[in-house]
């Protein structure tokens with residue numbers, strides 16, 4: 001998401017400056033270009049050289065120091081930026097931004113920027129809760145500036161309170177959502193995606209169930225990839241993995257539960273992607289209490305009955321929806337997958353060979369064939385499930401625009 005984005009990182013003076021170093025490294029790792037501006041007080045906590053080395057760009061501190069005569073540094077950086085991030089933001093800088101004060105490099109540059117501004121406050125609890133700080137934060141938010149809520153925890157002052165610099169993961173998550181909100185040209189803007197993930201759990205009794213090897217990673221990766229292309233995403237899942245807050249997660253366990261949720265949401269869905277490994281059978285009569293060994297014979301038979309085929313049911317009732325299925329096969333990959341595509345009235349199917357140990361269930365890699373209703377075939381070589389998800393979403397976009 002941050003790849004090739006130009007980020008102006010403004011660092012202001014609080015103890016959390018050292019955490020901004022790690023944030024900068026994360027931006028670089030994600031493929032962003034970063035230029036840093038610091039206040040004088042920020043330089044008291046961490047030497048600007050650290051930011052310079054990591055960003056591979058000159059760090060700006062003094063508004064009146066111009067290393068290149070062709071342009072004014074504080075205007076140049078604000079024009080160059082796709083997004084401005086103030087982290088950590090002190091109560092002093094927040095107050096200045098709120099009132100349009102431009103008395104140092106950071107605040108002058110922020111007054112001049114047309115890029116969306118994302119603020120990460122970090123300060124003492126009492127300073128954060130002070131009425132003036134809160135009023136200034138409100139002013140920024142009214143202006144469309146995103147101000148993150150600090151974390152609660154152990155503060156530099158030696159006691160617990162609200163004001164900590166948030167976890168890097170949360171900052172990234174919120175920053176990506178903020179960028180998506182500000183991007184008008186994303187190809188899936190306005191589309192509603194419904195994605196299913198994980199292996200269903202079919203109860204035998206209150207403490208035992210039948211399930212399968214699906215980790216749910218592909219479903220999560222598809223949900224994320226669609227969201228990064230601007231889609232509004234709902235994920236129905238049996239599995240737990242990290243997910244951006246803006247994706248609505250609906251936890252289910254059995255195939256019946258998954259069916260009920262998907263059936264309810266289907267009408268308002270534009271694209272349904274079924275990556276879930278739905279159990280074909282469930283236990284015919286679940287025991288309400290734990291089955292006790294003493295009360296059972298040496299050999300027991302558990303009777304199974306068919307589960308609903310969710311995808312097939314949606315294929316039967318679809319009107320405008322674009323349906324994507326997955327086919328997990330151990331032989332005759334393309335033939336079986338194409339049969340499923342036709343039988344379930346799908347628009348696209350992603351086939352993978354689950355007999356291989358280096359791809360498929362429970363590993364981070366996959367190799368797939370993508371087949372479409374109108375006989376297109378794409379062979380996607382072995383790569384991470386995240387990459388595969390991006391490619392699948394790309395193919396869906398192409399089909400939606402065809």
Ligand code: CTP
Nearest residue numbers: 274275276278280308309310311325326327328
């Ligand atoms: N699927 C579903 N409901 C089921 C079984 C499968 O919605 N009860 C969906 C899966 O999420 C997947 C597609 O159908 O997207 C194909 O699943 P798969 O297990 O490969 O195929 P089945 O139809 O179950 O056929 P078989 O197990 O015989 O290969």
